[in-house]
Amino acid sequence: MSLVLKFGGSSVADAACVRRVAEIVTGAAARSPVVVLSAMGKTTDALFAAAQAAERGETEAALKALREVVAKHKQVCSELWQGELPVDLQQFIEALSTQIDMLLRGVALLRELSARSRDAIVSFGELLSSQIVAAFLHSRSVPSAWLDVRRVMRTDAGFGGAEPQTDEIATLARIELTPLMGPGRIVVTQGYIGSTKDGITTTLGRGGSDYSASLLGAAIGADEVQIWTDVEGILTADPRMVPEAMPILELSFREGAELAAFGARVLHPATIQPAVEANIPVTVRHTMRPLGKFSTITAKGGSGSARPATAIASRSPIQVITIESTRMLAQSGFLARIFEVFGRLGVSVDVVATAEVSVSLTVEANAPIEKIKRELDAFAHVSVASDRALVALVGERLKHTPGLAARVFGAISSINVEMISMGSNEINLSLVVERRDEASAVRMLHQALFGSAATK
Ligand code: ADP
Ligand code: ASP
Ligand code: MG
Numbered sequence: 001m002s003l004v005l006k007f008g009g010s011s012v013a014d015a016a017c018v019r020r021v022a023e024i025v026t027g028a029a030a031r032s033p034v035v036v037l038s039a040m041g042k043t044t045d046a047l048f049a050a051a052q053a054a055e056r057g058e059t060e061a062a063l064k065a066l067r068e069v070v071a072k073h074k075q076v077c078s079e080l081w082q083g084e085l086p087v088d089l090q091q092f093i094e095a096l097s098t099q100i101d102m103l104l105r106g107v108a109l110l111r112e113l114s115a116r117s118r119d120a121i122v123s124f125g126e127l128l129s130s131q132i133v134a135a136f137l138h139s140r141s142v143p144s145a146w147l148d149v150r151r152v153m154r155t156d157a158g159f160g161g162a163e164p165q166t167d168e169i170a171t172l173a174r175i176e177l178t179p180l181m182g183p184g185r186i187v188v189t190q191g192y193i194g195s196t197k198d199g200i201t202t203t204l205g206r207g208g209s210d211y212s213a214s215l216l217g218a219a220i221g222a223d224e225v226q227i228w229t230d231v232e233g234i235l236t237a238d239p240r241m242v243p244e245a246m247p248i249l250e251l252s253f254r255e256g257a258e259l260a261a262f263g264a265r266v267l268h269p270a271t272i273q274p275a276v277e278a279n280i281p282v283t284v285r286h287t288m289r290p291l292g293k294f295s296t297i298t299a300k301g302g303s304g305s306a307r308p309a310t311a312i313a314s315r316s317p318i319q320v321i322t323i324e325s326t327r328m329l330a331q332s333g334f335l336a337r338i339f340e341v342f343g344r345l346g347v348s349v350d351v352v353a354t355a356e357v358s359v360s361l362t363v364e365a366n367a368p369i370e371k372i373k374r375e376l377d378a379f380a381h382v383s384v385a386s387d388r389a390l391v392a393l394v395g396e397r398l399k400h401t402p403g404l405a406a407r408v409f410g411a412i413s414s415i416n417v418e419m420i421s422m423g424s425n426e427i428n429l430s431l432v433v434e435r436r437d438e439a440s441a442v443r444m445l446h447q448a449l450f451g452s453a454a455t456k
Pocket of ligand 3: 008207210265266267268
C-alpha cells in the first residue's frame with residue numbers, strides 16, 4: 001500500500017500552506033506516502049524571468065530576481081521556525097543559490113540561454129520547496145526522508161519538455177525510492193524536474209509536477225495519486241470563467257485526459273496516461289479544504305449523473321489552418337500529403353474537419369506557420385486564422401444524447417462557430433470560435449448544460 005500526494009504551487013505558497021501540507025501528509029503517514037512538491041507560488045515564473053534577463057545580458061536584473069526568490073523562501077522559513085532555520089537547510093539554500101547565481105552570470109556573459117541551461121536554473125524552485133517541507137517535517141520529529149528525484153526521474157534530453165523513460169524510472173524507483181518508503185514514514189521529493197542518463201537536469205514542461213506524481217505513482221505501484229491544489233477537484237468549467245462551476249465527483253480516465261488536453265489547467269495533459277497504464281485512481285483535492293468535495297478519476301468513471309456533458313474546457317490562442325486542394329477534385333493522397341508535412345515539422349494537430357476539397361485543422365499559437373505554409377503552398381491554397389479558441393464539451397454520454405447539437409448551437413446562437421468536430425473517441429465535441437468569444441461561449445454552454453434550468 002502506498003500513496004503519492006502532489007502539492008501545486010499555490011498549496012505551498014507561504015508558511016501557513018506549508019503547515020497545512022505537513023498536516024495533510026502526516027495524516028496520511030500510515031499509507032507510506034511519497035510527497036511530490038511544486039515550486040512555491042510563482043517561483044518558477046520568477047526563475048524563467050531571471051533566465052531571460054540574463055539572456056539579454058542584464059546581469060543585475062537577473063541576480064536581483066534570484067535574490068528575491070531566495071529572500072521569499074527565507075521569509076517563509078523564518079515564519080515556520082520563528083527564528084533560526086536549521087543549519088542543514090540554511091547550507092542547502094546557500095549552496096544552491098550560489099550555483100544558480102553562477103549559472104545566471106554565465107548566461108549573461110554569453111547572452112545565450114540554451115534550453116539545457118534554463119532547465120538547470122528553473123529546477124531551483126522544486127529543490128527549494130521540497131527541502132523546506134522535508135526540514136519542517138524533520139523539525140516536528142515526523143519520520144521522513146528527502147529524495148532528489150533526479151535519481152529516479154530519468155528522461156531523454158528534450159530540455160524544456162523532456163520525455164520520461166518509464167522502464168528506467170521503474171527500475172530506479174525500486175533502487176532509490178522504495179527503500180526510503182514505509183508505513184509511518186514520509187518521503188518528500190520534487191515534481192517537474194528529472195535528469196538524463198548522464199545526470200543533466202531536465203524538466204517535464206510547465207505544470208509538469210502532476211505528471212511527475214503519476215509517473216512516480218505508476219513506478220511504485222501506488223494505490224492512489226492525490227493531486228492537491230486550490231479547487232475542490234475538477235469542476236464543470238474553469239472557475240475563472242464560470243464562478244458557479246461545480247465539482248465533478250467521478251470521472252473516467254478518458255474524460256480526465258480529454259479535459260486536461262483541451263485546456264483544463266487543473267491537470268497537466270500527460271497526467272492520466274501513467275495512471276491508466278497502472279490502473280491507479282487519481283483524485284484531485286483542495287489543500288485548504290481537505291474535508292471538502294473532491295474528484296476521483298478511475299477507469300470506470302461516474303455513472304450517477306445523466307447530464308450529456310461532464311465538463312467544458314477551452315484553450316486559446318490557437319490557429320486554424322484551412323487547406324484547399326489546388327486541383328478541382330479531391331485527390332487521393334491529399335490528406336496523407338498534408339499530414340506528412342505536419343509530421344515532418346513536428347507540429348501537433350488537435351482538431352480536424354474535412355470537406356470535399358478542403359481540410360481545416362487547429363494548431364497551437366506558436367506553430368511554425370510560415371514553414372507550414374511554404375510546404376503546403378506547393379500543392380494547396382492555404383489560409384490561416386489566428387486568435388481563435390477551442391471550446392470542448394467532454395463526456396462519456398455525449399454520443400448517447402439525442403438533440404445535443406441543437407442544444408449546443410441553440411445555447412450559443414449569437415456566436416459564430418467556425419469549425420465543429422466530434423472527436424473519434426466520441427467523448428469530445430469541439431468548437432472553434434474567435435478568441436474574444438471564448439469566455440462567453442463557455443459561460444453560455446455551461447448555463448445551458450449545467451445551469452438550474454438545464455435538464456439533467
Ligand atoms: P497547481 O499550482 O496546484 O498545479 P494550477 O493552477 O495548475 O494549480 O491548476 C488549478 C487551477 O486550474 C484552478 O485554480 C483553476 O483556475 C484552473 N482550472 C481550469 N479549468 C479547471 C477545471 N475544469 N476544474 C478546476 N480547475 C480548473
Ligand atoms: N513549478 C512548475 C511550473 O510552475 C511545475 C508545476 O508547478 O507543476 O510550471
Ligand atoms: Mg498545475
